[in-house]
Amino acid sequence: MEPQQVAQAFTQHFYNIFDSDRRNLEQIYRPESVLSWEGKVYQGKDAIVKHLVNLPFKNIVRKIDMDFQPTLNGIMIFIVGTLAIDGEAKALKYAQTFNLVLHQGQYLLLNDFFRLALE
Amino acid sequence: MYKNNNNSNGSNSANGGVNENLKKMVEITIAKATAFIKEFYYPLYDTERLEVLNLYKDPSISIWNGTECQGLEKIRNLLSEIPKSSHTIETFDCQPVQSFPNILPEDIDNPNILITVTGKVLYGTVSTHNFHQTFLLVKDPSNPQSLFISYDCIRLTS
Numbered sequence: 500m501e502p503q504q505v506a507q508a509f510t511q512h513f514y515n516i517f518d519s520d521r522r523n524l525e526q527i528y529r530p531e532s533v534l535s536w537e538g539k540v541y542q543g544k545d546a547i548v549k550h551l552v553n554l555p556f557k558n559i560v561r562k563i564d565m566d567f568q569p570t571l572n573g574i575m576i577f578i579v580g581t582l583a584i585d586g587e588a589k590a591l592k593y594a595q596t597f598n599l600v601l602h603q604g605q606y607l608l609l610n611d612f613f614r615l616a617l618e
Numbered sequence: 619m620y621k622n623n624n625n626s627n628g629s630n631s632a633n634g635g636v637n638e639n640l641k642k643m644v645e646i647t648i649a650k651a652t653a654f655i656k657e658f659y660y661p662l663y664d665t666e667r668l669e670v671l672n673l674y675k676d677p678s679i680s681i682w683n684g685t686e687c688q689g690l691e692k693i694r695n696l697l698s699e700i701p702k703s704s705h706t707i708e709t710f711d712c713q714p715v716q717s718f719p720n721i722l723p724e725d726i727d728n729p730n731i732l733i734t735v736t737g738k739v740l741y742g743t744v745s746t747h748n749f750h751q752t753f754l755l756v757k758d759p760s761n762p763q764s765l766f767i768s769y770d771c772i773r774l775t776s
Binding site: 531533535538540542543566568570572575577579592594596598600602607609610612614616617 | 637640641644679681708709711712713714715716718719732734736748750752754769771773775
């Protein structure tokens with residue numbers, strides 16, 4: 500698969516799961532994954548998924564722009580976008596970075612950064 | 619900035635050593651990334667622009683708002699063309715980029731590092747923009763104790 504296709508497929512897959520049932524994120528994160536969420540660092544699948552599942556919202560409507568860059572052993576994905584939570588009219592701006600590593604034919608999510616933009 | 623979640627990693631309890639290594643890598647990463655942002659990249663960028671070139675090597679790629687520059691010559695041109703700048707850092711996050719599947723012993727004290735930064739930048743005297751920038755710092759093969767910018771990408775978001 501071309502890097503662009505990998506980036507698009509992963510991004511779509513990740514957000515489909517995130518925006519529908521965050522418990523299924525345990526399929527994506529691994530023991531080695533690290534998440535920076537609004538300045539706090541969560542280490543490992545269990546801690547990460549527990550944090551994300553406990554976030555106090557249900558529905559997200561999202562619009563994004565995506566850039567990507569192949570790395571020596573994988574691909575980095577940069578997303579800038581907006582998200583509207585639980586039907587609120589005002590959408591929040593955010594930025595997210597994923598670092599995926601290619602291992603035995605699969606792209607694994609190792610690093611994840613999420614920040615809402617300060618307004 | 620670092621929250622210790624060891625007690626919720628039930629599946630890693632057999633790998634206490636692995637958690638300790640990752641924890642140490644995170645601490646070292648925070649120290650190095652803080653120095654990179656606060657003492658090197660942005661201060662130099664704003665006051666000694668061409669010194670920033672020393673942070674790159676020839677395989678480096680620098681992307682400015684969608685314009686990609688690969689190699690020292692193109693990066694030098696890019697640095698010369700951008701107007702005088704003044705950056706205000708609002709947030710930054712950093713993580714070690716561990717080798718996979720196993721953390722190598724030499725990586726614990728000296729990991730590759732991913733940094734994301736948000737803030738405001740003034741170019742010239744008039745136009746201020748919000749920006750988002752990502753850096754990938756990797757070990758210099760000819761001098762492994764030293765990191766260089768393998769990749770950086772800045773997007774102006776306003």
